[in-house]
Amino acid sequence: MATLPDNAKVYLVGGAVRDALLGxxxxxxxxxxxxxxxxxxxxxxxxxxxxxxxxxxxxQTGEEYALARTERKSARGHTGFVVHADPSVTLEEDLRRRDxxxxxxxxxxxxxxxxxxxGVADIEAxxxxxxxxAFVEDPLRVLRAARFMARFAPLGFTVAPETxxxxxxxxxxxxxxxxxxERVWQELAKALRSASPAAFLRTLRxxxxxxxxxxxxxxxxxxxxxxxxxPEVDTGTHVELVCDMAARLAxxxxxxxxxxxxxxxxxxxxxADTLPAHVMHEQRGVAPVIAMSERLKVPAxxxxxxxxCCREHLNVHRxxxxxxxxxxxxxxxxxxxxxxKRIDQLATVCEADKRGRTGLSEHPxxxxxxxxxxxxxxxxxxxxxxxxxxxxxxxxxxxxxKARIGAIAxxxx
Numbered sequence: 001m002a003t004l005p006d007n008a009k010v011y012l013v014g015g016a017v018r019d020a021l022l023g024x025x026x027x028x029x030x031x032x033x034x035x036x037x038x039x040x041x042x043x044x045x046x047x048x049x050x051x052x053x054x055x056x057x058x059x060q061t062g063e064e065y066a067l068a069r070t071e072r073k074s075a076r077g078h079t080g081f082v083v084h085a086d087p088s089v090t091l092e093e094d095l096r097r098r099d100x101x102x103x104x105x106x107x108x109x110x111x112x113x114x115x116x117x118x119g120v121a122d123i124e125a126x127x128x129x130x131x132x133x134a135f136v137e138d139p140l141r142v143l144r145a146a147r148f149m150a151r152f153a154p155l156g157f158t159v160a161p162e163t164x165x166x167x168x169x170x171x172x173x174x175x176x177x178x179x180x181x182e183r184v185w186q187e188l189a190k191a192l193r194s195a196s197p198a199a200f201l202r203t204l205r206x207x208x209x210x211x212x213x214x215x216x217x218x219x220x221x222x223x224x225x226x227x228x229x230x231p232e233v234d235t236g237t238h239v240e241l242v243c244d245m246a247a248r249l250a251x252x253x254x255x256x257x258x259x260x261x262x263x264x265x266x267x268x269x270x271x272a273d274t275l276p277a278h279v280m281h282e283q284r285g286v287a288p289v290i291a292m293s294e295r296l297k298v299p300a301x302x303x304x305x306x307x308x309c310c311r312e313h314l315n316v317h318r319x320x321x322x323x324x325x326x327x328x329x330x331x332x333x334x335x336x337x338x339x340x341k342r343i344d345q346l347a348t349v350c351e352a353d354k355r356g357r358t359g360l361s362e363h364p365x366x367x368x369x370x371x372x373x374x375x376x377x378x379x380x381x382x383x384x385x386x387x388x389x390x391x392x393x394x395x396x397x398x399x400x401x402k403a404r405i406g407a408i409a410x411x412x413x
Contacts, residue, residue: 004044008036010065010089010104011114018102021123022155031065032094033107033148034185035087041067054085068094092116099141100148101129122160128152139175142167143187143213146203150191153199158204167207175190176212181297184213188296192257197247198240206235216292217261224276232358233276235267242356249348255302259349262289262306263313266380285310296373305342308334309349310364316350319367324409328401336375337404343375378404 004010013032020026025078038054046056046065054067070093071084091114095104101119108114116295128148135141144166145159159167170176191200201217204210211218213328221236234240239261246253246260266285270278289310293303315322315330322330330336336343347368354365383396391399 004033004036005040008087009034009039009091009108011108013095013106014098014103017105017107017113018119018123021105021120022152031063031064032068032091033065034068034089034094036067037087038067038085040350041065055273070094070097071350079330096132097134098131099135101131102317104131124154126156126158127160127287128157128163130163130166135163136166136170139170139173140183140187142170142204142207142209143175143179143184146200146207146209147191147194149203150194150197150200154195159203164207167181167209171207171209171212174212176209179213181295185296185298188214189254189258192243192247192254192261194253195244195247195254197243197261201213201236201240201243214292216265216268216288220264223267223270225278227269227275230357231360235264238357239264241358241361242352245356246349246352249352253281255299255305256345256348256352257300258298259306259309259345260352262292263309263349263353264311265289265292265396282311282314305345305349308342309346312346313350313353316346316367316371319370324405324412327371328378328405331375331378337379340375340379344372347371373412377407381407 011032011034012029015027015032016029038048041054041056042048045059047059048054048056049064050056050066051132053069056065056067058065067085068089068091070089091106095106095114095116101117101122102114103119104117105119106114113120117131128145130141143164149157149159188200191197194200198353201210201214203215205218205221215241217236217239220239221234223235225235225238226232227233230238232241242260242263243257246256250256262285264281265288266281266283267278269283269284269288286307289306290303293306298306312330313335314324319327331343334342334346338348350364350371351368354367355361355363381400383400386396386399386403389399
């Protein structure tokens with residue numbers, strides 16, 4: 001059993017305290033330890049895992065315990081900090097280094113709250129507010145603010161005006177460009193798994209930071225669309241609506257969310273003299289989807305699904321007009337026979353696209369289930385059935401293709 005010295009005190013901190021106050025399900029429990037040093041933690045049986053600052057795992061529960069610490073800015077970027085941790089660091093000093101007041105609340109062993117920066121009041125007022133001026137020292141906090149808004153905007157949260165002002169100062173300073181792609185993707189993925197990814201985009205845009213973080217997405221704002229198809233007109237607004245609809249249709253699925261985010265990137269490349277029409281935007285969008293995916297180092301499957309959704313979404317919208325052979329070509333281009341899940345993903349993103357428009361959120365989208373049904377019919381054709389006919393070699397593939405096209409035609413009725 002882990003036993004710390006009597007003078008050491010342990011506090012529950014961070015998200016577990018915040019979420020409990022919001023009435024949300026408990027996540028991971030993280031603890032701050034005040035009055036102990038590294039050797040005392042090791043002697044008590046804790047296992048050290050932090051290299052840049054002392055973080056330990058409890059020997060029984062595996063939960064994280066971090067020594068109270070302070071941080072001092074030493075260089076530009078997210079990692080340019082000198083960390084100081086020893087038994088003299090107080091709980092308030094540890095809480096002061098945190099990003100937002102709602103994350104700077106601790107709970108002691110008796111259940112009493114320690115709230116030196118009025119985080120409880122901000123939770124009650126539904127305000128996301130920075131703790132102190134040191135907020136500007138870490139450019140990642142701009143993304144964290146946006147990501148928290150993706151989670152908490154549906155609860156009524158807004159960003160405090162003074163916090164938004166600091167975020168603008170940070171964006172103007174150019175340090176956002178120095179964030180490593182993996183950290184940007186980590187924050188973006190968390191936002192896409194949240195209830196309102198649109199709030200992530202809006203917050204970054206309000207902070208003049210979206211063009212530094214996601215320039216391909218920022219370029220969509222101000223690009224008009226035909227009002228008869230897009231009552232919201234602005235393409236950036238449309239993408240916000242699509243991302244939120246994707247979160248509604250596939251909660252917690254950042255792959256679907258990423259494909260939704262990327263599906264109309266080609267509209268930023270539409271020649272000005274053809275606006276508000278966007279002929280060939282789905283083909284134009286493939287290159288920026290690939291470029292953004294490579295820049296952010298997103299997982300390969302996310303990239304591939306985003307590309308196929310960008311390329312094929314108009315085909316799914318007009319599915320009823322497509323010949324069975326064309327439906328088969330769409331499925332094949334998506335690698336839907338080897339990776340059948342992709343067709344369901346494509347259907348979901350296309351539904352999000354169609355319903356992610358002002359006034360259309362509750363409209364039916366039968367094309368999604370039709371695509372799934374036609375795909376299932378083609379998948380039901382067994383290669384063994386072709387083989388039993390004695391067909392081999394190149395003729396086998398042609399026979400399988402024709403059988404699948406026939407199945408699609410029969411399923412369409």
